[in-house]
Amino acid sequence: MNYLSGQMFDDKLDLAYAVIDGIQARGEKGNYSTERFKFYSNQTA
Template sequence: MNPIELEWQHLKKGEVAGQMFDDELEFAYTVIDGLQAGGERGNFNTQRIKFNSNSKS
């Protein structure tokens, strides 16, 4: 399993389990908060990286 799959498994069983979201943004913020909380519990740093979505290919 890839490391991200393990994190997703923890999020599904924890922070997002049984929740309903009004939109994708609310879901995204819940995932971000869950990853940060997991990092704090595991005593490791997390960093959010924002990709430039305005670039033209």
């Protein structure tokens, strides 16, 4: 099993991919679906 704790990442993108992979693996193990979506942080309210 891959855990994120204790790992070092070269940049934010590597960390993001590791999180995405972990969520997907957890969904597969628990037999439920996962879905990715984007938050648009540059929009004003």
